[in-house]
Amino acid sequence: MDIPTIKEFNKGVEEFRKYEKRDAMYKVATFMVSHFWNKPADIADGLGVLLLTWNQAFYRYGVFDFNKLERCIKNNYSEIKEYRNRHILTLSTSDEKNIKKMFNEFLEALQIDTGKMKGRKSPVSVAKTIHLLAPKFFPIWDDKIARAYGCYYNKNSAEQYIRFCKIMKDFSEKLKDKILYKNWSILKIIDEYNYSKYTKHWI
Structure with a gap:
């Protein structure tokens, strides 16, 4: 993996914040998840705010079932609460079984539940969801970002x-000691760079 220079990295973050207007929804969803912590139904609503905006290209074919998400x-x-208090730097091989289980369960819960595309699943939605639940531990990806890092999720x-x-x-x-922007988790800042570079090609 090629790590960008700090100059390139910060440029990517700057371009994201200049052009990406939908990020207001991230702030709203983050607030809702935090505010309604311990209330799964309300957390599901907060996640929905982000998913139906951030992944609109997928959910325009139909919406997931909020009850299944809840x-x-x-x-x-119990696992979510543990990961919410952890940092990505603590990731170890002992986490892999639980992460795989959780990922697959959210993949089922977030599938399209209505219309002609019923049953279609989105690994992108899963990553966004578990990131909001544990923003310091779970990173965000999309199609182009996953491909750029050799992690495409078709299988x-x-x-x-x-x-x-x-x-x-x-x-x-x-990069942990070099990043200028500290208002979000390091994984959110890295996603802003990845989105600028690989999804939008702003840099």
Whole structure:
């Protein structure tokens, strides 16, 4: 993996904040998850605010079932609480089994539940969801970002996500003391760079 120079990295973050207007929804969803912590139904609503905006290209074909998402949060709540208090730098091989299980359960819960595309699944939605639940531990990806890091998820998406987590751990380790922007988790800042460079090609 090629780690960018700090100048290139900060340029990517600057371009993201200049052009990406939808990031207001990230702030709203983050607030809602935090404010309604311990209330899975309300957390599901907060996640929906982000997913239906951030991943609109996917959910324009139909919406997920909020009740299934709520149940998934409840079923994984003890693990979610643990990961919410951890940093990506603490990721170890002992986490892989739980991450794979959680990822696959959210993949089922967040599938399109109505219309012609019913049953279609989105590894992108899963990553965004678990990131909001544990923003210091779980990184965000999309199609182009996953491809750029050699983690494309057309098959074995949970395993590919674990691989992506390991790469983002290494990325975080190498840049953690150099990043200028401190208002979000390091994984959110890295995603802003990745989005600028690989998704939008702003840099």
